[in-house]
Amino acid sequence: MNSNASDRQRQIRALFDQYIEMYASRDERLIGRFSDNFSGYTGSGGFLVKNLGEWQKITRQDFAQVPEPIRIEMLDLVLQDLTSEVVAATALFRIHLPFGGEILAKEVARLTLIFRCEADTWKIAHSGISIPYHFTQGNEVYPLKSLQERTRALEALVEERTQALHASEALYRQLTEDTRDVHWKTDQRLVITYISPADERLRGFRAAEVVGHHVFNMLTPEGAATVRQLLVAKPRAENSPTTSAFVTFEAQHRCKDGSLIWGEVLSKPDYNEQGELIGYHGITREITQRKQLEEQVNLLAFHDTLTHLPNRRLLEDRLTQAMSASHRSDHYGALLFLDLDNFKPLNDTHGHGVGDLLLIEVAKRLKTCVREADTVARFGGDEFVVLLSDLDRDKDAAADQAGSIAEKIRQSLSMPYWLKGGIEHCCTASIGATLFKGRDTSEKDLIDAADTAMYQAKEQGRNAIRFCP
Incomplete structure (x- = not known):
């Protein structure tokens, strides 16, 4: 493992250790570590919470029920570096309460934490904890009310089964x-x-x-x-x-x-x-x-959290598959690189929240302009990429097909946008395009070629389409 990978693993471990230390010591500051876009599965409750305030309420209830520090006995830990902004940690452990014997500590709990970097700060975006305390009562996190009764029942059961x-x-x-x-x-x-x-x-x-x-x-x-x-x-x-x-x-x-x-x-x-x-x-x-948690992890790792479009990582994977399919079928494919022409003034005037609404609407319009087999991805900021597969075998015919779809996109994105609060905004897009067949060039070179053509469209007046030679 190289030094960068080792440093990254240590960073993920430090994030996880900080969480465990604050949870075990019942530190109220933990409540401020959760993302505004948080979701999580409760322990013995076993239901999905999508509201940050509700999760903070559950955490405070947890701390109030057992205010004294608890001991975490770690059994296993897996660290995952998903993207530059998303990491995950999955642990198996036992919880030792400061009272009540070791009955609860016999159960193995499972915790998955997903951390996301938001504005240079690591936040907890998802927490999935499974604590098999099936005999909790009411809103209990730990079954303290029924612990004595459960202890007597277990002792009787042991005696019965021994006989x-x-x-x-x-x-x-x-x-x-x-x-x-x-x-x-x-x-x-x-x-x-x-x-x-x-x-x-x-x-x-x-x-x-x-x-x-x-x-x-x-x-x-x-x-x-x-x-x-x-x-x-x-x-x-x-x-x-x-x-x-x-x-x-x-x-x-x-x-x-x-x-x-x-x-x-x-x-x-x-x-x-x-x-x-x-x-x-x-x-x-x-x-x-x-399995549902795995799907959520996959969504965080391979999709943009704002528009839910494939992110750059998933785009590169699909581009590799499309190039291999093109090599087998001898059909052309195309890559369209889009950049919104006047996005920054909207952010400067109305704030990033309104800008996010525009990006969501752009994503919706892009998906209506392409075929089901094509891929629309958010590349970053106000940049989007469209991957077109299975075009014509003839280069000129394939260029006409790609150009027709690009023009459809250009016209769709140039229509006025009506955003929340009665805000009307006109926004066009500059589009760069390049064709490919097989694997004669690398994925990076294809993206760079479409990006270069997009800048040519901007330099020549914007709201235009340019093909890379």
Whole structure:
């Protein structure tokens, strides 16, 4: 790892450590670290909060319920450098409260923090915390009111299960049916022979509606395809009692009400004394919120937060794909580089908030001017890029197609804008264009060529289109 990467990792670690230190010490200054555009998943509540004030209220409630410092026992930490302005940290840890014993500390909490640099200051843009305290009451963050009752119940349960240790089948059913994870077994044909009651709580199907049916009935077609691929990919030579191990995969599951949830499946084959495969058993854990968080992380990493258009990083990836597709198909593609001609006066007169509204409207108009297969990206500031794919094989015909779309964009962007507060603004765009076929030039050179043509359009009077020679 080079020194720049090491410095970057240390910077991300420092941001995360500051958060943990302030949270553990119940430092009220933490409330000021959240972004105005914050979103987050609560711990035991498990719902998405999109309002900064509501999140600050929840944080104060957390601190008020347990005002004394708490201890964080870190188990694992993953740092991700997504873009120059967006970083993420994901941690697994246990929380030790200053009172109440160690019952809560047996649970493993999961925290994902997304930091975004806003006006040279790192802010927390998203917090996704999963604390499996399923017995909280009311608005509790930590289940202090029911802790004593829970402790007595757990002690009684331990005593009961200790006495029933010799009844292995009954004990097995108690262990599987008390958890939120779904325990299941199948025969060698993947027909369900047992499923725990947790499946009814999770998907709504009673056990009688599942047992005797094929596993694929539980999954979407894509999930069933994933299972088929795993069965084909695993050589039969490895399917033996001595070498088999749990296989982990993710798949969408069907619910009785028609909705879909994501499940993380751990599966292991079962063999008889002769070494013959007789079935499978495993555990399914719901991970829908985790998948949603991954989608949000992807949106932050590859899309502009204001216009929701692809950002420069995603544009470069799609340009690489388009150039490779052009090489295979022998069709031309085109790159259009746009810059708004009189954007700065709007910001100077009415402020950046109104300027942001104009950029959002420009993004909407651009998307109506191109085909579904094309890409509209915000390059930065008031600069936008349009990637056109699968144009004509003939260069002149492809240039005509690109020019026609560019003219459509120029006319659309030159129409007056009516912004919030009754503000009318007239704004044109200078457009530079360049064609490409295959991979005869680099992605950077293509962008630079379109950028140069755009500046030629500005120098020759603006509100114009110029092709790079």
